[in-house]
Amino acid sequence: MKHDTFYNKIVELLTLADVQINGEHPWDIHVHNEKLYARVLSKGSIALGESYMDGWWECERLDEFFYRILRAKLDTKVISWTDMFAILKAKIFNAQKLSRAYRIGKHHYDIGNRLYWYMLDHYMNYSCGYWENAKNLDEAQEAKLDLICRKLDLQPGMRLLDIGCGWGGMAKFAAERYQAKVIGITVSKKQAEFAKEFCKGLPVEIRLQDYRDLKETFDRVVSIGMFEHVGYKNYKTFMQTVRNCLTENGLLLLHTIGGLLSVVKTDPWINTYIFPNSMLPSAQQICQASEGLFVLEDWHNFGADYDKTLMQWFKNFDEHWNQLKDSYSMRFYRMWKYYLLSCAGSFRARSNQLWQIVFSPEGIPGGYHSIR
Incomplete structure (x- = not known):
């Protein structure tokens, strides 16, 4: 029942961006681990990226996926404790001070x-x-x-x-x-x-x-x-x-x-x-x-x-x-792909x-x- 609640919430959000789970469009996501839904809802954007690096989900066109979810402003609809802690930390500390x-x-x-x-x-x-x-x-x-x-x-x-x-x-x-x-x-x-x-x-x-x-x-x-x-x-x-x-x-x-x-x-x-x-x-x-x-x-x-x-x-x-794979892992490849294509989608949006x-x-x- 709990799994269904997490799944239904993600479906509801993705529908706002015209994205489906296991759909036929190149921007739809294909889920390989059902724990993805709870992970993303509890930890937000960092969980979305880490779960992609872990191979929990795939998407043929990550750039189009991010274009749609950012255009629909879904990033403002999932706020996790990780986000709140990051804001508090940034207000207290100067993370870019000379020593760093x-x-x-x-x-x-x-x-x-x-x-x-x-x-x-x-x-x-x-x-x-x-x-x-x-x-x-x-x-x-x-x-x-x-x-x-x-x-x-x-x-x-x-x-x-x-x-x-x-x-x-x-x-x-x-x-x-x-x-x-x-x-x-x-x-x-x-x-x-x-x-x-x-x-x-x-x-x-x-x-x-x-x-x-x-x-x-x-x-x-x-x-x-x-x-x-x-x-x-x-x-x-x-x-x-x-x-x-x-x-x-x-x-x-x-x-x-x-x-x-x-x-x-x-x-x-x-x-x-x-x-x-x-x-x-x-x-x-x-x-x-x-x-x-x-x-x-x-x-x-x-x-x-x-x-x-x-x-x-x-x-x-x-x-x-x-030419690069002997120096970097497949996890790095997925991380770098996610980085470049998610950023492309953000500028497109x-x-x-x-x-x-x-x-x-x-x-x-x-x-x-x-x-x-």
Whole structure:
């Protein structure tokens, strides 16, 4: 009887999203362990992800499954004690404080450069591409890098700071195409090692360094896909640090995933398995953090492009699994597939956004010319 109650509740919820259990649509789920229903209802999203990793259920099109359940806002209808504890913990502790800054590098970015080499484009961009006129991932990522350089009005000889430089794609592009002098910082040892070699022979310096330790002055600052790791307690510190690093006529471009609501934590499954201590900033949180420090010159949302980017990343990962499987388990494969495709579904549902925001310290005389 208890099992039937759990099952009926899940069926009721999934019906709201046009998803069936053991149905015929590619987005329907096929259940292999009947304990799934109680597990998900008691522990929420972390149980959904862990049970998939455990092989308790399958879905032909995870991206479409997540698109439907997020569009129907089912994530707001199952709140577990795990979620409540995570909120309380986030309010009490600063999970992204300086002493913990390098944890994300070890957990996520240091798991193997070969994995990312197969998955990403030739510039090793681990952030959303710009697909306006692009036909493939390489074109989309080059278009994104060029868009950033043009929005920053990057000129030869300028000093560019890249906060969260990843494997050095932005630094390499800016140095090669725009003759900039680049300092890139990252909290990942593996990224730093790769980026130094990747940018060899160019006016690029790569450092293993946290943003809070910066004390220099730059003409331009860019941060691509790093602000998601800053944490709401540190947004103001980030903005103040960048302001201190920028010349009076400088520009900051912030490229970040954004959320529709102001939150203090991230999804428990993402926090546990993919990005520890991460969270998506809201527009309100970004504006509050920049208040009194910057003039907001431009705000560009192309979040729908992340859907295409993530689907291409999964295609690359999946097609190269034979070259990777000796280094990773099948459980890792299921985890990584769940991560990439669930995120694709969230951007397709427009639950998550991708913002490029341009700030100036004092306001551009005559106004900033928005570039698309």
